[in-house]
Amino acid sequence: MRPRDRGISAVKTGVKRLLGRTGFDIVRSTNNRQGVDDFLPFEATMRAARAAGLSVGDHIDQVMNGTPGATRSTVDRLGELGVFAAGPRTVLEIGPGSGRYLERTLKECSPERYEIYETAAPWAAYLVETFGVVARPADGAGLAPTPDASVDLVQAHKVFNTVTFLVAARYFFEMARVVRPGGRIVFDVMTENCLDPAAMRAWATRGGPGHDSYPAAMPRRACVDLFASLGCTLEAGFLAPLGVASTEVLVFRKET
Numbered sequence: 007m008r009p010r011d012r013g014i015s016a017v018k019t020g021v022k023r024l025l026g027r028t029g030f031d032i033v034r035s036t037n038n039r040q041g042v043d044d045f046l047p048f049e050a051t052m053r054a055a056r057a058a059g060l061s062v063g064d065h066i067d068q069v070m071n072g073t074p075g076a077t078r079s080t081v082d083r084l085g086e087l088g089v090f091a092a093g094p095r096t097v098l099e100i101g102p103g104s105g106r107y108l109e110r111t112l113k114e115c116s117p118e119r120y121e122i123y124e125t126a127a128p129w130a131a132y133l134v135e136t137f138g139v140v141a142r143p144a145d146g147a148g149l150a151p152t153p154d155a156s157v158d159l160v161q162a163h164k165v166f167n168t169v170t171f172l173v174a175a176r177y178f179f180e181m182a183r184v185v186r187p188g189g190r191i192v193f194d195v196m197t198e199n200c201l202d203p204a205a206m207r208a209w210a211t212r213g214g215p216g217h218d219s220y221p222a223a224m225p226r227r228a229c230v231d232l233f234a235s236l237g238c239t240l241e242a243g244f245l246a247p248l249g250v251a252s253t254e255v256l257v258f259r260k261e262t
């Protein structure tokens with residue numbers, strides 16, 4: 007059964023089963039690099055979503071972030087840009103967390119294989135159980151278990167503005183390595199397009215406290231030039247909400 011079918015049929019029972027378990031016994035440990043897992047503590051997020059009667063993705067968009075429909079709008083935009091048009095057979099996502107983009111992606115396409123690299127073990131286990139995805143061992147900056155040129159769509163959402171420059175840069179090289187010719191690379195970064203004076207003021211005065219690596223900025227030009235040097239052409243860029251301001255979603259296509 008494809009991940010999408012498994013996901014749709016399993017999502018309700020999977021969540022119910024997980025939530026019904028006292029102590030969340032599938033949770034083994036959390037490799038909580040640089041404290042970023044603090045953004046999405048597994049048990050508290052699940053509990054709050056259940057109390058609000060929302061899916062975990064909708065709870066994060068509506069309640070935690072105050073941006074209802076944000077995930078759907080980004081994935082819809084990717085659809086309009088043709089990212090799912092060729093029917094990607096293999097998808098790889100870095101840092102899927104709660105799976106809010108993963109779940110929407112599985113509504114847009116039916117990959118035979120959906121790999122994730124997620125350093126927060128509780129979220130990875132939940133996604134494997136709920137959506138039938140394959141969790142690869144995440145060392146925090148590499149995709150070594152995934153062969154070269156083997157993935158049709160490589161994506162990461164709201165990850166590269168929560169990690170350090172070096173982690174993001176190392177992942178960029180890996181994304182370009184694993185994508186197939188003709189495949190897409192999609193990720194968001196907080197570029198200069200997101201940092202006008204009003205946005206700078208908003209972050210400075212109302213930015214989230216306590217996370218040394220968030221929000222991390224990344225020059226757009228550096229991304230575009232790097233991916234061009236790796237045979238990936240920028241197809242589109244658009245803004246999406248991030249915290250008190252925005253992030254820029256970039257879509258690249260690997261040359262055939």
Ligand SMILES: C[S@@+](CC[C@H](N)C(=O)[O-])C[C@H]1O[C@@H](n2cnc3c(N)ncnc32)[C@H](O)[C@@H]1O
Pocket residue numbers: 039042043045046066100101102103104105106107123124125126129144145146147162163164165168169173
């Ligand atoms: C801000 S959350 C975003 C989660 C999800 N993509 C979303 O938008 O809802 C960042 C995610 O990246 C994961 N993460 C952080 N550092 C990572 C790394 N070095 N490699 C893989 N995942 C990482 C975190 O555990 C978390 O799930």
